[in-house]
Amino acid sequence: MTFDPLVIRKDFPIFDRKIRDGKRLVYLDSGATSQKPSVVIDAESNFYRNHNAAAHRGAHQLAEEATEALESARSVVADFLGGATDEIVFTKHSTEALNLLAYSIGDSPAGNVFHLKAGDEVVVSEMEHHANLIPWQQLAKRTGAVLKWFEVTPDGRLDLSDIESVITSRTKIVALTHQSNVLGTINPLAELVKRTHDVGAIFILDACQSVPHMPVSVAALDIDFLVFSGHKSVGPTGVGVLWGRASLLAELPPFLFGGSMIENVTMLDATWAPAPRKFEPGVPNMAQIVGLGVALNYLTKIGMQEIHNHENTITKYAISKLREIEKLKIIGPTDMKLRGGAVSFTLGEIHPHDLGQFLDNSGIAVRTGHHCAWPLTRKMGVAATTRASFYLYNTLEDIDDLADGVRDAQKYFA
Numbered sequence: 001m002t003f004d005p006l007v008i009r010k011d012f013p014i015f016d017r018k019i020r021d022g023k024r025l026v027y028l029d030s031g032a033t034s035q036k037p038s039v040v041i042d043a044e045s046n047f048y049r050n051h052n053a054a055a056h057r058g059a060h061q062l063a064e065e066a067t068e069a070l071e072s073a074r075s076v077v078a079d080f081l082g083g084a085t086d087e088i089v090f091t092k093h094s095t096e097a098l099n100l101l102a103y104s105i106g107d108s109p110a111g112n113v114f115h116l117k118a119g120d121e122v123v124v125s126e127m128e129h130h131a132n133l134i135p136w137q138q139l140a141k142r143t144g145a146v147l148k149w150f151e152v153t154p155d156g157r158l159d160l161s162d163i164e165s166v167i168t169s170r171t172k173i174v175a176l177t178h179q180s181n182v183l184g185t186i187n188p189l190a191e192l193v194k195r196t197h198d199v200g201a202i203f204i205l206d207a208c209q210s211v212p213h214m215p216v217s218v219a220a221l222d223i224d225f226l227v228f229s230g231h232k233s234v235g236p237t238g239v240g241v242l243w244g245r246a247s248l249l250a251e252l253p254p255f256l257f258g259g260s261m262i263e264n265v266t267m268l269d270a271t272w273a274p275a276p277r278k279f280e281p282g283v284p285n286m287a288q289i290v291g292l293g294v295a296l297n298y299l300t301k302i303g304m305q306e307i308h309n310h311e312n313t314i315t316k317y318a319i320s321k322l323r324e325i326e327k328l329k330i331i332g333p334t335d336m337k338l339r340g341g342a343v344s345f346t347l348g349e350i351h352p353h354d355l356g357q358f359l360d361n362s363g364i365a366v367r368t369g370h371h372c373a374w375p376l377t378r379k380m381g382v383a384a385t386t387r388a389s390f391y392l393y394n395t396l397e398d399i400d401d402l403a404d405g406v407r408d409a410q411k412y413f414a
């Protein structure tokens with residue numbers, strides 16, 4: 001099947017609607033959340049219409065069907081990431097998955113492989129989304145561990161020149177983003193994972209901006225944990241994924257406690273079901289999990305490599321068009337070998353919020369602000385940026401509209 005974004009757009013009902021008094025929707029905010037194809041919307045609705053019951057609980061046919069639907073979605077996610085089914089934990093989103101890790105690590109008793117003591121080190125980077133920064137800041141405060149980080153170079157790459165003094169024999173956890181949601185930078189994981197494992201630490205990958213956009217194999221990357229969000233991967237909101245090596249999930253204490261995550265309970269104590277169940281208390285977001293399975297099958301059918309190639313074409317074109325605009329400065333690498341499809345920029349003295357509103361009047365949806373990566377925007381010397389982020393349904397025409405809109409804004413605010 002040849003990749004054609006115009007055909008793909010037909011799968012997404014939102015592109016049938018008009019925006020701001022009859023304008024075509026130019027959706028360039030997939031980094032925040034992606035649009036959903038009909039198959040995903042229908043799968044959620046179908047679950048509620050035909051199979052709704054509490055998975056893993058009832059003794060009746062509907063409960064059996066709900067359990068079967070949820071567990072097949074788990075297999076789909078496992079296949080998508082190249083992991084095992086028992087290594088997939090469903091959460092509400094990546095933010096919850098990262099908090100799960102930080103809290104569970106913080107609760108690990110002495111003798112446990114995850115136990116953190118004062119003086120142990122946790123490593124992040126200046127380009128982390130707040131979701132992969134604040135949980136580790138808080139964990140460091142709770143345990144007395146030391147938070148360290150890789151700095152970002154002026155052109156928006158991780159500065160690895162000092163890798164040996166950032167990741168040291170005291171390092172216990174390294175938690176880094178695969179692709180920056182602001183700069184688009186794709187980080188060189190091989191070197192980082194190797195150094196992490198050489199010092200006996202655990203590598204956690206925030207794959208929110210990579211899993212939806214390129215082939216990602218947990219085995220090939222040799223990482224220990226990975227998180228991503230369903231809603232950024234053409235799936236529903238309300239479902240995130242934590243993948244962890246089976247041997248590590250077995251050691252990790254649970255984060256939330258309650259029904260369905262236990263093996264045995266007395267009035268004074270409880271023991272835990274094996275992973276992934278011990279991390280999934282409460283009735284899960286079943287319809288959303290089922291929708292995520294359908295979403296990942298949809299992406300697989302189109303082809304993750306094809307999606308990645310398409311986004312590279314769009315991003316390369318966007319960078320070349322935007323660079324022609326006077327006073328426009330791209331914040332992040334412009335070399336396609338170093339980046340994926342999120343392009344942030346400033347436009348002279350025009351405030352990104354004003355630019356965003358101006359573009360919105362033409363039906364062009366971009367994101368403006370610090371993109372939940374405040375330390376990074378500060379480091380790059382800007383208060384805020386405008387970000388255009390791309391996905392499988394974007395076209396070169398979308399980019400032309402963006403570039404025209406930016407030029408019009410420049411004239412308007414002159």
Ligand SMILES: Cc1ncc(COP(=O)(O)O)c(C=O)c1O
Binds near residue numbers: 177181
């Ligand atoms: C790199 C990165 N990490 C984490 C998150 C948090 O994702 P969620 O809000 O789905 O939990 C985002 C969301 O934008 C992100 O871009």
